[in-house]
Amino acid sequence: MTIKIGIIGSGFIGGIHAGILARDERVRVSTVHDLVEDRAQQLARAHDAAVAATPDEVIARSDAVFITTPNTRHVPLALAAIDAGKHVFCEKPLATTIDDAGVVYQKTQSSNAVFQVGHNRRFAPVYATLKRLLNETHEPHSAHVKMNRGELLKPEWTGDPKVTGGFLYETPIHMFDMMRFLFGEIETLHAIGSSHQYQEIDDFSVLLKFKNGMHATLATAADASWLFPFERVEVFCHHATLVTREMETLVWSSSLEGHFSSESMQQTPREEKWGYVQEDRAFVDSIVNGTPPLVTAFDGLMSVEIANAVYESIRSGGPVQIRS
Ligand SMILES: NC(=O)c1ccc[n+]([C@@H]2O[C@H](COP(=O)([O-])OP(=O)(O)OC[C@H]3O[C@@H](n4cnc5c(N)ncnc54)[C@H](O)[C@@H]3O)[C@@H](O)[C@H]2O)c1
Incomplete structure (x- = not known):
């Protein structure tokens, strides 16, 4: 079964991940969202994806969600996606306060879904x-x-x-x-x-x-x-x-x-040199094989x-x- 990927945040790194995922036949970039609708439209056009009006809509329509919004916007989206039982790839930083990072980490501990943090290096x-x-x-x-x-x-x-x-x-x-x-x-x-x-x-x-x-x-x-x-x-x-x-x-x-x-x-190639291709492949591997992510919420919390x-x-x- 093809894994449906949703992307919240259609800027620079959202575009990089979408481009890499498009080359992985196990997944399909199916829904994207951005506060700036034009950016979501542009990314959606490039990948034949749907534009969602809200992050909740992306979460509802996806099996796995990429959170690629600016730093202080990660936590509420990560919590909503975990609560919905979805696999999550959250760009770095996991959070910008210890309390928030701790809350996300705790939530991942009672979820069976994969949660990976984007420490690509x-x-x-x-x-x-x-x-x-x-x-x-x-x-x-x-x-x-x-x-x-x-x-x-x-x-x-x-x-x-x-x-x-x-x-x-x-x-x-x-x-x-x-x-x-x-x-x-x-x-x-x-x-x-x-x-x-x-x-x-x-x-x-x-x-x-x-x-x-x-x-x-x-x-x-x-x-x-x-x-x-x-x-x-x-x-x-x-x-x-x-x-x-x-x-x-x-x-x-x-x-x-x-x-x-x-x-x-x-x-x-730059996307491989920087580890983006490998981190995305590892995320999908974890979903498909039911194995733990290679960069965990605990790693995100410690940073x-x-x-x-x-x-x-x-x-x-x-x-x-x-x-x-
Ligand atoms: N791992 C890496 O090497 C790497 C590289 C670049 C960026 N990042 C991280 O990725 C995140 C995004 O960075 P970027 O360079 O792509 O920034 P960007 O400004 O290019 O893109 C961010 C996008 O998110 C949208 N956005 C903002 N708030 C939103 C919200 N609440 N809901 C939906 N969309 C929202 C913006 O309109 C923008 O299009 C940051 O956390 C950054 O630290 C990581």
């Missing part, structure tokens, strides 16, 4: 390979993680903390999830932040200690320009370093003399917990323990 070949190397051959001691943005202007809502929940929930949330994926649970963190270009804290330095004894630094600024690479993970191991450059390349040292190995993903802890540390001026 876990599926990006650069990060999947880095994780494999850390598991198999390189034990990490410490790391430096960077995730900058050029601006908070496009789309327009990215500069409005009432819609993003704050910069940390918009962009660095990817790296909060990535650090857990690569290095395990965080025990404590200590952050300093400042405000420059925008009406919110837009530049952060964070020191993190992990439960396994590892430590890391994270730097993230919202107005750093799009100077390449704005995203980079450097992992320091016993006589070895592993470095990512965006989702383009992974380089790792292979001898004490400075020799190195590398893998390039530059020829990989929100870390973002909240960074803000809390800046407010208090001291270290903050992560609950898990």
